[in-house]
Amino acid sequence: MTSPHTSTFLTVHRRPARRAARVGLFCTALAALLSTAVLPAAAAPHRDHATASRTASAVIPAGVTAGVAVFDRQTRSFTEQVNPSLPLRSASVVKLLIALDVLGDSGPGALTAQDRALVDAMLRGSDDAAASHFWAANGGGAIIDRMVTRIGLTDTARPPATHPGYWGYTALSARDTVKIYNHVLDTAPTAVRDYVMGNLRASTRCAADGYDQHFGIPGAFERPWAVKQGWSRFTSGGCTATTTGTATATATGADSSAAADVDLDRPALHSTGVVGSGDRSVVAVLTLHPSGTSYGKAYSDVGRLTRSLNVPGATRPAGTWIGTWGSGVNVRAGATTESRALTALPAGVEVLVSCQTRGQQVSVPPYTNDWWAYLPQYGGYITNIYLNVPENQVPGLRLC
Template identity: 40%
Template sequence: MHLLLTLAMIAGAPAPAEPAPTPSESYAVYDRITHRVTGKDVHKPIRSASLVKILIAIEQLETRGNDPRIEPMLRSSDDNAASELWVENGWEQLVVRTADRIGLEDTRPPENRGMWGYTAVSAYDVVKTYRYVLEKAKPSVRRTIMGHLQRATKCASDGFDQSFGLPSATWKPAFKQGWSGFGDPEKPCVDRPRPRIQWDLDLKSPAMHTSGTCLFSIVAVLTLHPQGTTYKQAAKRVTRVTEEVTKHRC
């Protein structure tokens, strides 16, 4: 009798709560003087969000020439410009070609060819992409890409403030940011933000990345956050991590 009662009580007891998901980060820092890469989980695959726009720019510039849409795509992270160039440059094959040309180890095209933000990258590959632009690309390609990243705007075209991470933690960086899964901005950074394209929305594990150059370093900080994390909370965390990994470097 007591055994049956005990079993009934166990069966009716609520299941133990699952532990809350915790944020995660991976990062890589390349020292252009010592030529060393340091970091954490440097080869961990993570969806690129808007960091793939650097690959889009490389492919466009190296195979088809300059295009006026590259400027808003890189400076204000314009999704419409990126989507048009993505399609015109071969959809997911753009990633295959650029990854092969640059020698990226962890970069893979998205399973759904229309969702360019789901391209898989790693902190190591993001740093290697910047190295390619700075060290191997033609001068015209390097000047165009780095020139736009040096003039990146505070406000992105979709209304988000993209001054987190490197621009908040370092001095005069050239930078490209990425974010995904935060819905629409609560307080748009511009008066009339453009609507976000459908495939840039991700309701799982909001992502926020910062990447670029500062002084003699190339930096990539890629982060994922629990659902429900606000853009402001994620931005503060990315900036804090960036401050830690760039300390005494930039």
């Protein structure tokens, strides 16, 4: 895949799977190392897609079912559509509808301090307990009915009758997701728009349940962006903790109007939001992955898909995308194992690397390396040991 931006993708295949290891801790010796040639993607001049001309180019990774829509709010037209009307289970993207229902036309000024704090946590950190609270308090599936009518959604439906309390099982399509964002930006009262978008612009890297939620849009594009992400049926490598499944609220009765054909089993990972100055483009990337897919693999696949899209107004980050191995790999404030740990990477995820520097020598038998890579999107370093490259240095990568 090539695209007109300065990010390149570097992939090599190192000896198969390694066990989890934290930077600076010794792991058991691995059997052997097998490396193949480095295959970097061709770099291209950096261009702002507000002025660059591209045709639709969505690249769907093998095994992934995707619903994709990119809407240019300046030209009022779609630049990408792949299965745009396909209903998929929403996971946490439904929290947008839950929040809009809570806010109504009155906006945040009418909320109690407690409810406002819950909405903040639900939109910024994707807090499940907050969503479950509002789902139970405000009628469960009736929230979806009200939002379908209010916004004019066509593919959105309550959770199935068998799972009435599972708000994450709400059916949602890519084109309906675009309608939701356009409603917030163009139709909702100013106080509602500013409050919702302000929270989405303040999306935290680590979600309340310990998932790294800056995949897709936040990784593919420089700010300004605002996002609401969703995930279901994964185990996270964890920013702060690990969890599985989707939170539920108390059942509110049969939801007979729900869509019956939405896949409730395969892991789901969604990236939705707006990108560019003036919220130029609305982007909806909804995906299902084969059973057993790791969070890091799905995270990387959604990243590749999102980077392939024609998104007017988007600015692409400079650097090289490189795969990693290991789990619990710390990103640190400096190029030493004594430096403060900023977060841990999802196991096996691709990361954007901008430069490399010499630092503390680290040993993870049979590897020893004193080179460290700087990850600009995390604001910190990882030892090059955990990069999928055959040498201690990343070939062709500049020095910090």
